[in-house]
Amino acid sequence: MNKNLPEVRFKYFKDEYERKKLNQVVEKLKSYPLSRDVETSELTGFKYIHYGDIHRGKSTLIVDEFVLPSIKKGDYMPLQKGDIVIADASEDYQGIATPALLLTEPKQSIIAGLHTIALRVDEQYSPIYLYYLLTSPIFKKYGYKAGTGMKVFGISYSSLVKFESLYPSKKEQDKIGNLLKQLDDTIALQHRLIDQQQKYKKAMLQKMFPKKGERVPKIRFEGYKEEWxxxxxxxxxxxxxxxxxxxxxxxxxxxxxxxxxxxxxxxxxxxxxxxxxxxxxxxxxxxxxxxxxxxxxxxxxxxxxxxxxxxxxxxxxxxxxxxxxxxxxxxxxxxxxxxxxxxxxxxxxPVETLEQGKIGAFFKQLDNTISLHLKKLEDYKQLKKALLQRMFV
Missing domain, CATH: 3.90.220.20 (DNA methylase specificity domains)
Structure with a gap:
């Protein structure tokens, strides 16, 4: 196996990958030590990316800037589409250098906040590819070695940009990044479907079983009228x-x-x-x-x-x-x-066992549907994990 090529690759791409250090791919932008006390409920036109929001998944692939907290106005250098913001501190090594990416051009001023490293990707490289590279096992292994600290782990800019990897052409980078983005969108859709089904089940449990003091459910199958x-x-x-x-x-x-x-x-x-x-x-x-x-x-x-x-x-x-x-x-x-x-x-x-059976079968079918969606979700996650392991070198 050629160590300069990934295990899995799109057809028609034949060129060798080029080895580059991260400092050859990005330039450093200014970030600000802005903690939670700068947040405001007012619409100021300024928002920031806090390292805690990156770890919680609130700020990852950012397409809707309104999910970000508003902050007080200030004289800041804003980010732009394609910029990557990395959390430089974490409570465990797995979270070291977790990235966020601005996928669209912000309509407001977005600032890199507390415990972050902001990067602008060179035009010869793909931001979406770099984002997924920074979530891949090869980078996580590097971050584990380069990270420092005991209770709180961190990584410095100088250590971060020494990370070395192999890069395909920008066209191939875009194709890899967009594939993984599409997979992330599918995973997010599965999460929403599961959430919807679970909420529906909860609502139906409340409506198909009488509340305390009642003898008739709000919803029941046709043909049954006796009190429970x-x-x-x-x-x-x-x-x-x-x-x-x-x-x-x-x-x-x-x-x-x-x-x-x-x-x-x-x-x-x-x-x-x-x-x-x-x-x-x-x-x-x-x-x-x-x-x-x-x-x-x-x-x-x-x-x-x-x-x-x-x-x-x-x-x-x-x-x-x-x-x-x-x-x-x-x-x-x-x-x-x-x-x-x-x-x-x-x-x-219910008085009739047949009604009991219908109610039980209804909820069992709901649970089967939820289980099916959970299985699909796990399959998609495993596919993404495999691609992250096999498409980056």
Missing amino acids: ESKALEDIVVNIGTGKSKYTIHNKSSESPYEILGSTSILGYDTNFDYEGDFILTARVGANAGTLYSHSGKVKITDNTVYIQNDNLDFIYYALDNIDLRKLSFGTGQPLIKASELKALKILT
Whole structure:
């Protein structure tokens, strides 16, 4: 493999890459030690990029300058389209030299603020390419070595611009940068879709389950008109119980076909089990007390968990998901939820099991949709990670 070329490259580009230090690619601009006390709610026509906003993701690929804080007017040297602002301080090495890029020409005066290094990219190079180069593993590795500090880590301009990398032609740089930008846009869209679906689910949980003191939900399936009934959970489900203290938590193996689950081991659940009936697990001990988890398969559980078994499990799951089960816990450092407390818990339920089933199926389908979007989001993130590793040298 040619070490002067990346592992992945667009077709039709055949030229060798050129090795350059960063100081051959950029020039330093003035930044100002402006802290939060210069911020104002007034529209002054002046905004700034604070290193804290870069770390929080508020200032990264900046296309809408209105997301930036307004500051008091002053005699500043403003930034322009294509300028890169780097956070020169971080609480960990992973955040060293995190960049922000002005993608559009600002309509207001944008200033580089506290703990930042401002750079203007030479016209022979692509700002969008350089931005992604500064987020790539090869630069992060360099930043880790060049960074200094104990509790707060930093990088100086002189250390930063010694970073050496290989650059293709500007045309190829633009193509690489725009591909990664398009991928970032797709990731942002996935985040919005997930957020919308989660908000929709939350709203529907509130509308399809009656509030305290009510017997009829605001929204229900056509053909059902009877008031819901208030029943103790033990009168609705098949069984409620607690796991056994004799079990030791472990994964399924050839010697034991049963995975053993406890309150700290069910933060996520794996569907790759031999299916043998459904039940719900709710954490009984610790900070996760009252958190519900669904599981299907051959498993046994420790006394740190409470299980609920039922034929119409989905409705019960979402009915409980709409209740703050932490109110049933007692204790401080290690709050407990007992099976006996769950048994006596009063919940509202439709008279007809068919309506229960429809409600449960509706929310399960919503969760499946959210899971699908989450899977796509993770796939896009992994693709971006792979491209950052393989398109920069």
